[in-house]
Amino acid sequence: MKTKPSERSVKPPTRLTVILAIAVALALGSAAGIGAYTFGYAKGASYLGDNPASCANCHIMQDHLDAWVKSTHHAVATCNDCHTPAGFIPKYFTKAEHGFFHSLAFTTDRFYEPIQISERSRRVTENACRKCHEDVVHDIETLKPSDSQLSCIRCHAGVGHPK
Amino acid sequence: ILLVSIFERKQEARNPFFRVVELTAETEDPAVWGKNFPMQYDDYRRTVDQQRTRYGGSEAEPRTPSKADPRSVVAQSRIEEDPRLKTMWAGYAFAKDFREERGHAFMLDDQTYTERQQAAKQPGTCLHCHASIAVPYKKAGDGDLIKGFEKLNQLPFAEARKLVTHPVACIDCHDPVTMQLQISRPGFIEGMRALKAGEGVKDYDVNRDATRQEMRSFVCGQCHVEYYFKGPEKRLVYPWASGLKVEQILALYDAAQFKDWTHAETGAPVLKAQHPEFELWNQGIHARSGVACADCHMPYKRSGALKISDHHVRSPLLNINHACQTCHKWPESELKSRAEEIQGRAQNMRNLAMDALVEFIGDLKTARTGGAPEAQIATAQDFQRKAQFYLDFVEAENSSGFHAPQEALRILGESINFSRKGQLALKPATGAAK
C-alpha cells in the first residue's frame, strides 16, 4: 500500500530550474559524469562509491544514514546492498537512476514528503533480502505460489534504518 | 566470526527438507507428513499444552474418566465461572456444558464427549470443524468434496464420527504436493462465494482467487467463524451473504426467520453466536493493515538454519517476542499490558451488558407470568433476541475484544441499549405510572 502519484501534492518547478536541474542531475547522476565543476563540488564522485556517507551528501538522506548507523545491519550491509540490484551493470544503472532522479528532485525541491520507496526500489530491496538470507528463508519461500511473492519488509521494514 | 557463522549455516541449509515419503491427497496421518517436515510436526503436537493467560489460553482441569467420557483432563467450565451464562442460554445445550477452548489436539475429543452431545442429538455436520475431514469428505463423495460434505451432514454424529480419526491435520490446510495453503472446507468455500457475490464479485473461488497473504487467514476462517445449520439436510452455512458485521448477520437470520432455540424463561426465539474470530478480526485495524491470523498465532521462528512457521498454534501472549515484536518494538511486558488493557475494557463492558441482559430476562419472565399483553411481550422478545446476539457476538469471540477493540465496545454498547429498551418496553409510560 504505497501512495499513488495521483495523491502526491508537490509544488511545480519553474521551467528554468528544471532545465538547469536536469543538467546538473545528469552530471551528478550518470556514472559517466564529465568532471563538471558542479559534479566535483557536490561530491558527485563520492556518489559512485559504496560509502553510505555519499548518500547523505543530501541532507535529505541524513535521517536514513543516522538510522542506518543504529540498525542491526550497519555492520553487514550498506545502502547499496539493499537499494541496488546485484551485478555491476544493473547496480550502476540504478545508482544513475537514483542519482538522476534524486538530484532532479532535490535541486528542484520537487518531491513528495515524507519520502517513500518506489515500487521499483521496493522490488530491488526485496530481492536484496534474499541475496543474503535465501538460506534462512528457503522453506517459507518454497511455498510461494507464482502469483504473489512473500514480502519481507511487511514485517522487517526497520532492518536498514529503524524509526 | 560472523563469516564463519554464516558459512556454517549455509552447510546446514544446503538441503532444507528431505522428502522421505511421498505425500498424496489421501495422506491423512500427520505423523507421515512429519517424516518430511519434522520441525512443523513437533510444534504441531505441542498444541496439547495447556497454559492460562489473563483472559485466554486454557487451564488443565483433572477429572476422573468415565465410560461415557474417558477424558482425564478438560478445560475450565465457563458456565461455572459465570453462571449468568446459564440464564442467557436457558433451555439450550450450552447451559449444560460450555468450557474454555483449548489446543487443536483436543478438538475431536472435546466435541465427542461434551455433555452438549447428550443434551441434544447432533448431526455429522459438527465434524466439519473438529476433525481432519478433507479426506473422509472426498471418500464419501467418491472424489467430490461437496457431495461428501452433504452426505456427512445428514448422518447422525455417532455415524459420521466413525469416519474420522484425527483432529485438524496437515492435509486440511496444505496441498500435499506443493505444500501451498489450500482451503478444504465447503462451509468456507461457499461462505466466501456468498460474501463476494454480495460485494458484486461473481463466482469467487477461494482456492483460485485468494492471495497467499489472504490464505494465511483463510485457513483459519475455515472454522473460527459464526455458523448455522440450514434446513432439514443440516447444511453448514456461514451467514455472510449480506456482510460480516454483527447487524448484517442478524439481518440475515431475521430474514430467514432462523432461531437456534426458544428461550426457556421468556419464550423468545433466540440465537447463539459462536467464535466469530474471523468476522471480528475483519473489523479490526490489524486485518485492515494486512496482518493475518498466522502472523500472530503461527509466527515465524528460527530453527537451526531455517525460519519456519510455528505450528504450535496458541495464544500470541504466550509467544510475544515472535508474535508481536517484529512489528512492534515495545518490551514484552508493555505489549502484554497493552493487549490486556484492551481486553480489560472489553471485559468490563461485557459484564455491564451481561447484567443488563439478566435483569431484562428476569423482567420479561415476570411480565409473561403476570400476563402482560401479547404485543408488549413480542416487542420485548425481539429486543432480547437482539441484545443476546450482540452480547454473545463478543462473548463467544475468543480474543476478549483484542481482534477489534473499538468495534467490540460498539457492539456491547448497543447490546446494553437493546436490553434496557426491552425492559422499558415492559413498563407503562411514565406519568401514567401511579
Added chain:
Amino acid sequence: ILLVSIFERKQEARNPFFRVVELTAETEDPAVWGKNFPMQYDDYRRTVDQQRTRYGGSEAEPRTPSKADPRSVVAQSRIEEDPRLKTMWAGYAFAKDFREERGHAFMLDDQTYTERQQAAKQPGTCLHCHASIAVPYKKAGDGDLIKGFEKLNQLPFAEARKLVTHPVACIDCHDPVTMQLQISRPGFIEGMRALKAGEGVKDYDVNRDATRQEMRSFVCGQCHVEYYFKGPEKRLVYPWASGLKVEQILALYDAAQFKDWTHAETGAPVLKAQHPEFELWNQGIHARSGVACADCHMPYKRSGALKISDHHVRSPLLNINHACQTCHKWPESELKSRAEEIQGRAQNMRNLAMDALVEFIGDLKTARTGGAPEAQIATAQDFQRKAQFYLDFVEAENSSGFHAPQEALRILGESINFSRKGQLALKPATGAAK
C-alpha cells in the same frame, strides 16, 4: 543559479536562524518574535484559515457585524446542527450559543463576543486559556505568576479583558532566551502537581521535571482540558487529583458536591464537560506510545535544509503526509478513512447516547410534574448527572473519539446504561405494573 541553489541548501543546513532582535520575558507581541523566526511566525498566522473536515476543522460562516459583536465571520453553530444539545444544556449558557471551535487566531474574539457572555457574568479566569496572558499575569502579580493569576481570576471579565492584547502567542509556550518549551499556565502547573501527588510523586514541578517529549503535549494541556472555577475566588482548577479518567474526575466533583448548574427541565445538579483532549488522549494508544500533540498537530516540516515545527496548528487530517505518514506508511486516502472509520463509530454511538439522554430527560420532567416521590426523583437526577457528564466528556472532546477510540466507546456505552437505568428508576417494578 544552480550552483547557488545547491550552495544554499548546504548553507541552510549549517545556519539555523539569525537573531535580529533581543527577546525578553516581557516580549509579548508575536510579530517581534517573528523577526527572529519568520518561518514559525508565518505558519502561526495561518491559524486564521477555516476549512472543514468530515468531523472537525471549522466552517467560515459570514455574519453582519453588530456593535455588540463586530465579528464578520464565525464558525458554524453546534446547537443549531444538533438541537438535542439545547435539551442537554437547558438552563445553561451553552444552550444559548455554542460553536465549533476554530483556529488559535480567533480565540480572544470568540471568547469576548460569544453570547454566553451575555447569558451570565463571567470572571477574568476565562482569559487563562484565550489570550497571551503570561506577561499580564506576571505584571499584575509584580513578577509573581500565581499572585497575578489569583488577582485576574477575581476581576470581572470586562476588566481583565483590558489587560490582554493577543491570542496565545510565542511567550505562552516558549522561553524567550533558549526557545525551549515552558509552561506559563498556573492551572496546568497546579493540576499536574495534584495529579502527580495522587500518584505518590511529591512536589512535582512541570517546568523542572517534564521531559522534552512530554512538553510537546503539556504546552497544549495548558488549555485543552476539563476545568472548573473553584469557590468565590473563582480559581481555575483542573480536577485531576484522583486521576484523568472520566469516573475519577466525576468522583472528585461528587466529593466536592460541585455542579455547573441546575438543569432547567429536571432540577438535576449537573455538570458541563469541556474539551478534555488532554485527558482522553492520555487514555489512547498514541499517548501510550509516546506520541505527542505536537507530533500530529505541529508536525515537523522541511524548509530547505531545516526541519521546523509547523506552527499552523490545525486538524492533522488537513496535513496527513506530515502528520501521519512519518510513522504510518499508508496512503493519505487510507489514513484518512482509518481516522474517519474510528470517528464514525464514535459518532454513531454518541447519537445513541444522546437519544437515550433526551428521552430520559423527557421522562424525568413528566415524573416531576406528575409528582413522583422525592427519593425516586433524586435517584433519577443522579443518573442524569452521570449520564450527561459521561456523554459530554466525549461530545465536548474534539477529536470525535480519535484520541482514544476504545475508551471513547466505553464511556458512551456507560452513558447509555446510566440514561436507561435512570428511566427505569422512574417506573414501577415490572409485574407490579397493571
